[in-house]
Amino acid sequence: MSHERDGRRFLLSGNWKMHHDHIEALHMVRDLGLRMKPDDVADVDVSVHPPFTDIRTVQSLVEGEGIPVVLGAQHCSDQDRGPFTGEVSPQMLARLAVRYVLVGHSERRQLFGMTDATVASTIKAVLRHGMTPICCVGESADERVAGRTEARLRDQLLGAIEGLEPEQVGGMVLAYEPLWAIGSGTPATPVDAADACAYLRGLVASEVGPEPARAIRVQYGGSVTADNAAEMASEPDVDGLLVGGASLDAASFLDILRAVAGC
Ligand code: PEP
Numbered sequence: 001m002s003h004e005r006d007g008r009r010f011l012l013s014g015n016w017k018m019h020h021d022h023i024e025a026l027h028m029v030r031d032l033g034l035r036m037k038p039d040d041v042a043d044v045d046v047s048v049h050p051p052f053t054d055i056r057t058v059q060s061l062v063e064g065e066g067i068p069v070v071l072g073a074q075h076c077s078d079q080d081r082g083p084f085t086g087e088v089s090p091q092m093l094a095r096l097a098v099r100y101v102l103v104g105h106s107e108r109r110q111l112f113g114m115t116d117a118t119v120a121s122t123i124k125a126v127l128r129h130g131m132t133p134i135c136c137v138g139e140s141a142d143e144r145v146a147g148r149t150e151a152r153l154r155d156q157l158l159g160a161i162e163g164l165e166p167e168q169v170g171g172m173v174l175a176y177e178p179l180w181a182i183g184s185g186t187p188a189t190p191v192d193a194a195d196a197c198a199y200l201r202g203l204v205a206s207e208v209g210p211e212p213a214r215a216i217r218v219q220y221g222g223s224v225t226a227d228n229a230a231e232m233a234s235e236p237d238v239d240g241l242l243v244g245g246a247s248l249d250a251a252s253f254l255d256i257l258r259a260v261a262g263c
Contacts, residue, residue, distance in 0.1 A: 006214050010233065011173060011240030012257055013047040013072060013134065013219065014247025015102060016054075025054035026061060031250035033067035040068075040254070044261050045240075047072040047100045048247070052088050055096050063097070072100035072134070075108055078121035080128075090122075094129035101126045102242075103133045104160065106179050116159030123160055127168055134173040134219070134242065135160045137200070141180035149178075150199055157203055170212030173219060174200050175242045181222025183244060190228075193220040194235035201237060226255035233260040 020028060029048065049072035050058050059071055077087035093101060102108075103126060104119035114122075119135065126133040137156035139149040153176070161169050176196045181187050188196070197218040205213035220232050221242030232238050241260065247253045 005236060005239055008215070008217050008239045010044045010260060011047065011217055011219060012044055012260060013049060013100065013102075013175075013240065013242045014253055015049045015072075015074060015105070015221075015242060015244050016051065016248060017074070017107070017244060018051055019248055020050060020054060022054045022057040025050050025058050028248070028250050029058050029061050029067060029069070030065070032069065032254060033061075033065055035250060035254050036068060036257075038068070040257050040261055042261070044257060045070065046257060049074050049100070049102060055093070055098065059096050070099045071097055072102065073098050074102050074105065076101050076122065076126065078118060078125040080125070090125045090129045090131065094131055098131060100132050100134050100173065102175070103135050104156070105136045106138060106177060106182060110179075116156060119156075119160050120162050123164070123172070127164075127171075132171060132173060134175050136175045136177050136221070136242070138177040138179050138182075138222075144178065144180065149196065153196065153200060154203060157200055158207060161204075161208065166209050166212045169204060169208045170215035173217045173240065175219040175221050175240075176200060177221040177242060183223070185223050187223040187228050187232075188220065190231045190235050190238075193232055194237045196220075197235070197239070198237040224256065226252060226259050229256045229259040230263050233263045 046069045076090045080091045103122045108114040123133045139152040143152045217239040219240035219242045220238050224241050224243045225246045
């Protein structure tokens with residue numbers, strides 16, 4: 001990375017969604033490990049976010065073979081234990097060496113009823129167990145057309161960080177993911193992505209303080225590929241990328257990593 005980010009390390013995250021069973025996960029991560037070189041991660045942190053059923057397998061592989069990626073999850077409960085059929089506790093994820101948890105991905109908000117309030121309680125649960133939340137925010141196409149992008153981002157961000165200490169906010173990751181860009185093949189322009197990321201950082205500065213604003217990492221996500229990753233990563237306000245479809249294959253994920261590492 002040639003440009004300054006005030007000491008923030010770039011974070012490239014692969015969100016596998018509901019793809020790859022544990023055998024496929026094993027092959028994918030082993031392939032990734034065989035292809036990766038130490039230089040690839042000199043300036044970039046890499047996380048993979050497999051389905052829950054894959055996490056133990058990926059943990060053993062990554063630890064056993066020293067593959068330089070960290071484990072992430074795609075969601076978790078805001079409760080540590082109890083009668084919550086079908087949920088997965090943040091405590092259980094922390095025991096599996098999960099470091100990052102996506103919170104409030106638009107699919108969780110749209111399909112599974114997550115609200116700003118449950119996003120906030122889940123962020124607290126993730127922090128309680130020493131993991132880092134990646135809080136996803138983003139406007140819909142209609143909101144963008146109506147000029148409501150910033151208002152939407154403001155509501156989501158302020159709702160998510162309500163009641164957190166400034167240091168907790170500074171340690172988080174935000175992912176700006178416009179809904180219309182996710183899985184559509186139409187990414188935001190690098191300038192629009194950077195403007196939104198800068199807006200979010202500015203909000204942290206005005207609402208929480210300059211130090212957390214300097215520290216917090218803000219990713220862009222939505223139809224990122226190896227063809228557009230370098231341009232996105234060249235924007236100083238974009239501290240990372242959250243990648244869905246193009247993270248499923250080791251070669252294409254590595255192409256993205258090499259594109260951003262070479263910026
Ligand atoms: C995502 O799921 O967070 C995402 C950004 O998906 P895609 O890269 O496929 O648009």
